[in-house]
Amino acid sequence: MKLSPVPDLPEFDAGDDVPALVSERVDLRPDDVVCVASTIVSKVEGRVADLADFPAGPRAREVATRLERATGERKDPRFAQAVLEESTDLLMESPFLLTETRFGHVTVNAGIDRSNVPGGDLLLLPKRPSESAARIAAGLDADRVVVTDTCGRPFRHGQRGVAIGWAGTPAARDWRGERDRDGRELGVTVQAVVDELAAAANLVAGEGAGGTPVVVVRDFEFGDHDGSDALFRDVEGDFVRQALRGWSFEDG
Structure with missing residues (x-):
C-alpha cells in the first residue's frame, strides 16, 4: 500500500x-x-462562521461559566453556543465540552476548529x-x-x-x-x-x-x-x- x-x-x-x-x-x-x-x-x-453568528443564550452562558471555574481561563459563551448548536448531546461540560455531533461523531467542542480559518472565527464540521x-x-x-x-x-x-x-x-x-x-x-x-x-x-x-x-x-x-x-x-x-x-x- x-x-x-x-x-x-x-x-x-x-x-x-x-x-x-x-x-x-x-x-x-x-x-x-x-x-x-x-x-x-x-x-x-x-x-466558515463568526462568533457573532452565535449570540449566547442562558444555557451557553451557564456552560461557559462552568468551564471557567474548571479551567481558570476565560471562555467565550458565544463559542459555547456554537458547540451547543452543532451538537445533539453534551456528554461532559467540564473541564471540556464532550459532544455528539448531528451525524453521530463524539468529539470535543463538536469538532469546531479555530485554526486555518481565513475569513472567519470558526470552522464547523x-x-x-x-x-x-x-x-x-x-x-x-x-x-x-x-x-x-x-x-x-x-x-x-x-x-x-x-x-x-x-x-x-x-x-x-x-x-x-x-x-x-x-x-x-x-x-x-x-x-x-x-x-x-x-x-x-x-x-x-x-x-x-x-x-x-x-x-x-x-x-x-x-x-x-x-x-x-x-x-x-x-x-x-x-x-x-x-x-x-x-x-x-x-x-x-
Whole structure:
C-alpha cells in the first residue's frame, strides 16, 4: 500500500470544485482511496462562521461559566453556543465540552476548529460528511473517498486521524465468524478500516501549516470479508457514554 499527498493544492473557498482540483494534479485509479481533510470539505460547503453568528443564550452562558471555574481561563459563551448548536448531546461540560455531533461523531467542542480559518472565527464540521464523500467520489476517477478529521482518544495522549464520512467502501471489515491461526472462531473483531486509512493519511498530510489536505491511498485491498457501516456506537451499546451521564467533574 502506498500513500501520496496531492501536491500544490490552493487555499479552498466556498463553492470550489474539490474533484476537479484533485484530478488536475494526480492520475487516479478506480480502486484508489482518496482521503480528504474535513477542513477543505467544510470550507467549500460554506461552513466558515463568526462568533457573532452565535449570540449566547442562558444555557451557553451557564456552560461557559462552568468551564471557567474548571479551567481558570476565560471562555467565550458565544463559542459555547456554537458547540451547543452543532451538537445533539453534551456528554461532559467540564473541564471540556464532550459532544455528539448531528451525524453521530463524539468529539470535543463538536469538532469546531479555530485554526486555518481565513475569513472567519470558526470552522464547523460538514453537516453530513458521508454525503460529502459521495459527492466528491462522483466527480473523481476513484470510487472510494474518506473524509478525515483529527481528535483525541480516551486514555491516551495526542490526536490521530479518524474518518467522519466515507463513500464507496464499508466503514469496517467484519472478521466475526472467520478463524484465527489456531482455528478458533473470531467472535468480536470488527476492524474500523476507514479510521485506519484516515490515520495513515494523516501521517502523510501532517498538521498545522502543512497544506496537504488530500492523500491518495493506492493498493489498499479490503479483502474477502463482510463489511459494516456501523462506525459510531449507538447510545444503548456505549457503556462509556452511559457512565458519563452519571458522573460530574465537579463532584469528582
